Amino acid sequence: MSRHPFHLTLDASDPTALGEFWALALGYRREDPPAPHSTWEEALTAWGLPEERWNDANAIVDPTGAGPRIFIQKVPEPKTAKNRLHLDVVVSESAEGKDRGALRAKADELVAAGATETLVFDDPMLGHWIVMADPEGNEFCVI
Incomplete structure (x- = not known):
């Protein structure tokens, strides 16, 4: 359970690439895969998720634990309006x-x-x- 009262969620067409961008921007890193898996490929394979769905979601975290987790989810539609939150x-x-x-x-x-x-x-x-x-x-x- 997270010690933060909220997580941020971003919609994206490419969650992996957008996660890499925001990790650079914020000094974050990609969230570790759940135990006992040592890589995300290993975890996704073990869960039986087809490879074409491996970029459906991504999450980045503050390595110090101070900032909120950012979850990035794939959506089919592009961004069409100004953000209401930034x-x-x-x-x-x-x-x-x-x-x-x-x-x-x-x-x-x-x-x-x-x-x-x-x-x-x-x-x-x-x-x-x-x-x-x-x-x-x-x-x-x-x-």
């Missing part, structure tokens, strides 16, 4: 505010991994962040 990837905070160089470096890393940068927000009153979309179009911010 993730903020927290990169840098200091007493003086955001380290813009660290935000830029993280945004560039995520673009190289398949994200799209959509807006750089810079307001003296509200702050500085970068609005992005993951490889499947889900909006998030680098803050």
Whole structure:
């Protein structure tokens, strides 16, 4: 049983690839297969799941155990509207505010991994962040 009061679930057309992207973005890793299996291939084979269904779901976890589990499930339809909830990837905070160089470096890393940068927000009153979309179009911010 998880010690977190919630898990996050993302719909995806490619749960494995989207899990790899979010693991990079958040410093997470793929969830370990259940015992006694040492690999997911071994577990899925033992369960009799046909190979064409091995990418139906994926889960990533915070290696420190502090963050919530993220479950990624395959759905047949593509994303069609703006997210009503999004993730903020927290990169840098200091007493003086955001380290813009660290935000830029993280945004560039995520673009190289398949994200799209959509807006750089810079307001003296509200702050500085970068609005992005993951490889499947889900909006998030680098803050």
